[in-house]
Amino acid sequence: MLDYVGLEADLGEEERLIRDTAREFVDERVRPDIGDHFQAGTFPTDLIEEMGEMGFYAPNLDGYGLPNVSETAYGILMQELEACDSGLRSMASVQGALVMYPIHAYGSGDQKERWLPALGEGEAVGCFGLTEPDHGSNPSAMETTARKDGDAYVLDGSKTWITNAPIADVAVVWARDESGGGEDSGSTGEAPVRGFLVETDRDGVTTNEIDDKLSLRASITGEISLQGVRVPEANVLPGVSGMKGPLSCLTQARYGIAWGAVGAARDCFEQAREYALDRDQFGGPIARFQLQQEKLAEMATQITTAQLLAYRLAELKERGDLTPQHVSMAKRNNVRTARDQSRVAREMLGGNGITTDYSPMRHMANMETVYTYEGTHDIHTLVLGEDLTGIAAYE
Numbered sequence: 001m002l003d004y005v006g007l008e009a010d011l012g013e014e015e016r017l018i019r020d021t022a023r024e025f026v027d028e029r030v031r032p033d034i035g036d037h038f039q040a041g042t043f044p045t046d047l048i049e050e051m052g053e054m055g056f057y058a059p060n061l062d063g064y065g066l067p068n069v070s071e072t073a074y075g076i077l078m079q080e081l082e083a084c085d086s087g088l089r090s091m092a093s094v095q096g097a098l099v100m101y102p103i104h105a106y107g108s109g110d111q112k113e114r115w116l117p118a119l120g121e122g123e124a125v126g127c128f129g130l131t132e133p134d135h136g137s138n139p140s141a142m143e144t145t146a147r148k149d150g151d152a153y154v155l156d157g158s159k160t161w162i163t164n165a166p167i168a169d170v171a172v173v174w175a176r177d178e179s180g181g182g183e184d185s186g187s188t189g190e191a192p193v194r195g196f197l198v199e200t201d202r203d204g205v206t207t208n209e210i211d212d213k214l215s216l217r218a219s220i221t222g223e224i225s226l227q228g229v230r231v232p233e234a235n236v237l238p239g240v241s242g243m244k245g246p247l248s249c250l251t252q253a254r255y256g257i258a259w260g261a262v263g264a265a266r267d268c269f270e271q272a273r274e275y276a277l278d279r280d281q282f283g284g285p286i287a288r289f290q291l292q293q294e295k296l297a298e299m300a301t302q303i304t305t306a307q308l309l310a311y312r313l314a315e316l317k318e319r320g321d322l323t324p325q326h327v328s329m330a331k332r333n334n335v336r337t338a339r340d341q342s343r344v345a346r347e348m349l350g351g352n353g354i355t356t357d358y359s360p361m362r363h364m365a366n367m368e369t370v371y372t373y374e375g376t377h378d379i380h381t382l383v384l385g386e387d388l389t390g391i392a393a394y395e
């Protein structure tokens, strides 16, 4: 596996163990069928509990049976899962960073007891409902509302592009709390955004699968419709109010994406190198041509640069110095690298490269989603632009 500047030599025992466990799991349990799942537009749901047993959901959190591994170990796990398929990493990212993290960080004791062990073990599946049909890059304009009614809230609205919504037991739904109060209502006069734990079997909740995707096909995506859904007040995440809630979760998940994209790019590189050494044209392996060597050299350099950024992010996160802007830079750079290099790898595989027998074109298609979700490439450019100049250019 490409590790050109020897970063893995510095890994601790726990980090090596997670790397090896994840690689073995992926090779034995997922890789043989992932092309079929991609073609069928299905996720291997029979592996959800197994992934829980392996400790793949939020292993960087503590308590409630969670192992509290290092941020490097967590990143390496995301890298190994996405080296197989972005759908696999998305499963772990959504469950861990977008569902378990907000419950862990902002939930009540009862919410944590009820959900964290079940989600951690994969006995329950969660999803994260922020995006709406008319509000993607600007989620703060969301229209989903929560209205207080006695000791319950009534939710109305719709969410779309929600990973795992059709198979979820619980949705973390972000909505404007029209009953007033909360930290961010003062300055803008807008109702504050709050997080609600919505069991998907409640009256008024419907989920529809989005089944015409050409990207991230080995992942289940859906819409959530909320029509007069009553949830008890005890289902509100008590510890956060305002856009800080969903945005802080996205920072966690984007950290995992920055690592995961390196895995996808590395897998493309490995397939291209192996193919170039095996494939003979004009009397010998295509790897002897300077044109092909240039592609491998550039690919290895770009991937190594992305790896260095991911490792540095882990150090900053471990010591509490990681900013959302750091994460934006890494998500932006590493996903672009994977998107660009998967295309080069596909090209090196000639006609065979367009089949599901090889991973590069599947990664290439997946990267269109990864480039778009959790903040598009453009939006992360604007985040960095604002950080570098002090001038926001979103509107």
Ligand SMILES: Cc1cc2nc3c(=O)[nH]c(=O)nc-3n(C[C@H](O)[C@H](O)[C@H](O)COP(=O)(O)OP(=O)(O)OC[C@H]3O[C@@H](n4cnc5c(N)ncnc54)[C@H](O)[C@@H]3O)c2cc1C
Pocket: 094, 127, 128, 129, 130, 131, 134, 135, 136, 137, 138, 160, 161, 162, 163, 164, 215, 216, 221, 369, 372, 373, 374, 375, 376, 377, 378, 379, 382, 393, 394, 395
């Ligand atoms: C497969 C998949 C899974 C997803 N999973 C989830 C999930 O689990 N939960 C969830 O909440 N969401 C999820 N999303 C939604 C995702 O986060 C949004 O698609 C993303 O935020 C972009 O929003 P949009 O699609 O509405 O695009 P838009 O916001 O409409 O953007 C369209 C284009 O305009 C550009 N643009 C927008 N604003 C600006 C600006 N100010 N300046 C310059 N250019 C701009 C964008 O970069 C983009 O190129 C998922 C999406 C996909 C595709």
